[in-house]
Amino acid sequence: MTTGYFGIGIFEPKHETNMGTLWRSASLLGASFIFTIGKRYKRQSTDTNKSWKEIPLYHYQDLEDFYQHLPYSCQLVGIEMDTKSVPVEQFVHPERCVYLLGAEDHGLTKTVLAKCHHLVQLPGETSLNVASAGSIILYDRHLKSTLVPST
Template sequence: MQDPDARHHPETADEPAPAHGVGPWEGEWPADDRFDPELLAHGDRRNVVDRYRYWRMESIVADLDARRHGFHVAIENWQHDMNIGSIVRSANAFLADTVHIIGRRRWNRRGAMVTDRYQHVVHHETVTAFAEWARAERIPVIAVDNLDGAVPVDQAELPERCVLLFGAEGPGLSEDALAAASGHVEITQYGSTRSINAGAAAAIIMYEWCRRHAS
């Protein structure tokens, strides 16, 4: 499958350029090192906001780094959950500081839609290693799971600097992960299902954090 975020997509008679994105730069090229000559010459078909059209990938990351929010996202990865990619994509959309993958190093990147190129992602072998990192950074861990005693997120405290911890689809958070958290929140539901999709839940929680703290 062709990478949707390839450096450029030259048009051919048999394969027209995708409808999204922009074509080659028209007129005199900008004298700015942030711009990529290949993208200026061939067009930019990447899934990026207009602000970053024609920019080098490393320039985009540097600009994001200057504006990243105070929350991190952590995900337990014990069963190759396909939701991890969509959570990474949401973390990029909501400008999370870093995504922490706990457990298996390999994760399904399909749902990320190459946003992991712009999002810091780190790995922790175990929950213990992750918890030690959080303690060293003095950053509270907020577990997200619909368990007894969890506080509805619209009523809960979400610190400006924190880690939002999510479990795998189905089993949810492990006992070790729950024990590592200093707070537990849930999403209020109104229908018959016991839980909602992990990727959707993560996006809701990140949006709630941004609603309160993002400038």
């Protein structure tokens, strides 16, 4: 993956402090933007790098607002524990995509899951903190994009 772009966001975030941590990880690991759906972000002390200077944060009022702004030819990748999810170890990241995480208390709704082009599951039997899950999927993309195939 030498071209393209990606963003990452949270659907109905439960704790606003997670946004600062996710923003910092997104900035460090090459995301083009971050976003929230359904809840406003407030500046958090967990964004110690002031990532807002590096990449933008978008806020969408609801799912309809978000879907209307999904970039052309961009795939929606849901990060969710689901029977249809591919283990992250086997997932091939799209060149242009948006990663969508659900809040820890309810995850992604069936309506959201139905709109996703891909579903990816992280290791473990229970859900992770949403900022941690986002950081893991971003690191997986980073790692796979920088690996040189062995000959």
